[in-house]
Amino acid sequence: MCGRWWRRGCWGSAAMLHKGWYQIAFARDLSAGLNGAAIGTRPLALVRDGDRIRAFEAVCPHRGANLCRGGTLIGEAIRCPFHGLSIGLGSARAGLGVAEYPCLSIGGLVFVRAASGAAGDLPARLAALDATAFFVPGFELVIGAPAELVIENAFDGLHFRIVHAIGNQPDLRIVAAGGSFAVEGEFLLPPSPWQQGAAGQSHVAIPYRATAYSPTLVIAEMGGANPYMMITATVPAGPRQCVVRLSLVLPPGDNGAPPDAAACRYLLDGARRGLMEDKPIWEAMVDDPPFAPVAGDAGVTGFRAFCAGMR
Numbered sequence: 001m002c003g004r005w006w007r008r009g010c011w012g013s014a015a016m017l018h019k020g021w022y023q024i025a026f027a028r029d030l031s032a033g034l035n036g037a038a039i040g041t042r043p044l045a046l047v048r049d050g051d052r053i054r055a056f057e058a059v060c061p062h063r064g065a066n067l068c069r070g071g072t073l074i075g076e077a078i079r080c081p082f083h084g085l086s087i088g089l090g091s092a093r094a095g096l097g098v099a100e101y102p103c104l105s106i107g108g109l110v111f112v113r114a115a116s117g118a119a120g121d122l123p124a125r126l127a128a129l130d131a132t133a134f135f136v137p138g139f140e141l142v143i144g145a146p147a148e149l150v151i152e153n154a155f156d157g158l159h160f161r162i163v164h165a166i167g168n169q170p171d172l173r174i175v176a177a178g179g180s181f182a183v184e185g186e187f188l189l190p191p192s193p194w195q196q197g198a199a200g201q202s203h204v205a206i207p208y209r210a211t212a213y214s215p216t217l218v219i220a221e222m223g224g225a226n227p228y229m230m231i232t233a234t235v236p237a238g239p240r241q242c243v244v245r246l247s248l249v250l251p252p253g254d255n256g257a258p259p260d261a262a263a264c265r266y267l268l269d270g271a272r273r274g275l276m277e278d279k280p281i282w283e284a285m286v287d288d289p290p291f292a293p294v295a296g297d298a299g300v301t302g303f304r305a306f307c308a309g310m311r
């Protein structure tokens with residue numbers, strides 16, 4: 001695939017959504033009852049009842065008011081702030097109603113699909129992780145770049161050595177393409193408190209696998225003696241702007257104990273530093289960037305083909 005990728009009004013647009021999963025929020029940020037959210041220019045209503053979180057269209061079907069801007073949740077309906085009509089939660093209800101979207105709340109992360117149809121590979125993967133590991137909700141960061149570009153980074157084998165100063169240029173091999181898209185390779189990383197390696201080693205070889213479950217959600221797995229995963233998710237927030245949410249998934253400690261808090265902070269700080277290294281490059285790119293693939297770009301090319309299938 002070559003030529004232009006995201007174009008105004010198409011990729012990277014705040015108005016055009018793909019049919020895959022978005023991480024719309026951290027559960028810790030949602031209060032009981034009605035919460036406003038958005039994917040690009042599409043407002044959503046998140047309704048929380050204890051641990052149960054549901055997602056609905058937030059545009060009033062009468063005249064288009066945002067039901068979360070002054071609306072009141074009353075039972076299974078929202079009283080619209082514009083003309084006061086009672087708008088039912090779920091379009092199958094009698095009278096005016098708003099559509100419900102598939103919503104997953106797991107490990108403190110809240111995921112939404114603004115589409116119906118096949119759920120893809122993400123729900124089963126998250127359920128498997130939840131059964132064997134600990135989710136560590138991380139941080140949010142606003143970046144002035146299209147949401148897909150941030151996720152594509154996990155598949156861009158050519159940038160890791162240049163931008164992040166790792167010890168090699170990883171040869172990323174495509175290992176899955178279908179309901180998800182995955183690459184594998186190996187990073188040579190300097191020894192760190194997390195991955196120390198043998199005495200005298202200048203670099204530690206760390207197996208790497210990145211799996212995209214939608215154009216805006218990737219799970220990156222770092223192997224080695226102390227494996228961990230990062231879930232990076234983006235949501236378009238306006239023209240050339242997105243919100244990045246990054247979290248960890250860690251194996252249990254001794255006797256099934258939760259992961260060490262200091263270790264989590266260390267890993268999250270490192271992940272944030274990595275994003276901040278990419279950020280100035282992303283934010284300085286033109287709106288309609290060229291793509292002339294060269295050797296080593298297979299991950300990017302494959303990711304873009306995966307994204308095209310999600311439109």
Ligand code: FES
Pocket residue numbers: 060061062063064065080081082083084085
């Ligand atoms: S716009 Fe909601 S009741 Fe009129």
